[in-house]
Amino acid sequence: MIMNRRHFIAAAGAAATLFPIAGRASDTIRLGSVLDTSGIFDAYGKPMDMALGLAVNEINAAGGLNGKEVEVVSYDTQSDMALYSQYAQQLVRNDDVDVVHGGILSASREAIRQTLRKAGILYFYNVLYEGGVCDRNIFINGVTPAQQVEALVPFAMGRSGKKVHVLAADYNYGQITAKWIQKYVADNGGETVAVDFFPLEVSEFGSTIARIQSIDPDLVIAPLVGGAHLSFFRQWAAAGMNERIPLASTSLGVGNEHRVLTADEGNGIMVAYHYSQELDTPANNDFKARWAQAYGDTSAIHEIAVSNYQGVLTWAAAVRRAGSTNRDDVIAALEEGLSIEGPGGTVTIDPQTHHAKLDVHLMILENQGMTVIETLPQRPPVDTQAVCDLGANPDDNTQYEIRI
């Protein structure tokens, strides 16, 4: 290539922007965030981003971490999986971050996990997911199917009966969760009479509702996902089935879907999560007040926004305990079984899996809110524990498919 002056300047400019932080002063701690704050997943990503902003502002207002201010470097991945790997490279190479929080879908987590692992940058994935990731560089604080289903199934069966019909979304989350439901139904002395899977775009459930009635189960459990599947809950209520066969779900409400259903449509549906806006604890009331002060009203808060908030809090506690942001020191601090009190309850790091022991709340939808019936403290992530032991095998780097 012949290089004239203009090309040279352009190339030099490009090179300069590639390595701009050679001389960065280390008087701040840099926290990288990658979330879908626009595009089709923004209903999840926007509140997560707000939660992260709130957490960091609170840390800084209290004097920062170890005397240093926390600075956020955030990227909007626009619900585009390709942008995750691009921005992860950027965070690693240009931005020189000390930690990364982010990723929403499992696909987005897998797009950046290896990049961050190779670069030795600690990664927090703060989302409820299908379980099984075993990697020393990552910490995950969302509930996994076993944590949730193990609690939900006996609760729901206790309020209905032993014959269970499962309706699940037809992709890895739904299929894995359906297996866990079948396992725990059997463990609790029940019987799974049918399992139906639905592609994500199915929004017609009339004949399914007729089929359910011809099978006549005591309980329907529905790990259904997304806007089209919300139709099921609507059509179920429209047929008057909500007064006939009790219904439970492992996914309704994670993105505040229960506020889209009317009170009549949602009332009585049984769920189990780590967080509910209706949790009447000092920690949650205080959190909601601070959120309202920062953002006006609390309607956006949902399960994974709180997970993201707690993820930042957990990381901050570990940095304080370690007295540095060095990755290995922070991991060591976390592996001591570090525990924080968040809006959803106690979050304790499980050193064996780098997942979290969480309080799981058994709830019933009531007037577009989730009323807490019972709280099961400190549920361990038994599904991932069955396949992953980072203490014995610290170099593991796999997402296990959990066999049941």
Next chain:
Amino acid sequence: MDLIAVMAVEFLYAVASLVLISAGLAVVFGMMRVINLAHGEFMILGGYVTITAVNLGVNVFIAMVIIAPLAVALIGVVVERLVIRHLYGRLVDTMLATWGLSLFFIGLVTVIFGNTTTGISTPIPGFAIGDYRINGYSFFIILVAVLLLAAMAVILRTTRFGLIARGTMARPDIAAALGHETERIYMATFAVGSALSGLAGAVLAPLVGLVPGSGAAYIAKAFITVIAGGPQLLAGLMSSATFFGVVNQLFTFTISPVIGEVALLVAAVILLRMLPRGITGRFFRERSS
């Protein structure tokens, strides 16, 4: 016996919803030969208009049956004047332009309503057939579909507007030579097609959770139904909606919803292989020449 009655209603409902989903496209694509890839978005616009109107306190039936079709017809007129009228007779170009429109509408709806699920609940309570509970709203959908088909038949077959519209679609040059303003007739026909799409989106809205991208779920079924129906607008619509509705429900009920969707597509492929011009005869009729 009760199960048979329930299933009969579900079959009728499946057929009726296919008729509703496809009616607007049957006019726009079947009559005017405009490949309207924004058909799904016209439908969800009808849904969003309904939800907005209901939230403003309008009676839900008025919102669905009057306000939504009118609003979407207006949007249709604007779209026709700005975009579609330049593209009549250019099949591929209409495809590209309406695809752009569909992206535009998705963006617009996202900006206005946000990228979250919205919806209203069904206005008719469920009731019992023997031991079974059934969605009362299904009957409303069936009723609307029947009335719609009847109205289309009356308008196309017996009114002067129907005659002129059909004539214009078949031979615009002759219609123009006879002194009809073909531009106006195209515009009016497109508006009617849009209104039908809006009506479909509106009456289906209480059954689903709407997101800005919901239109995509309808468009494939609508095109399959219209193409498989063939050139006879009403007979084609009814016959192919019946065929696909029955196939889909049969497999959904006996095996699973996934197989139901697969069966619908397989049936469409086989049907078009055996009857390449659709159920009602020649599939493609040259508009001019």
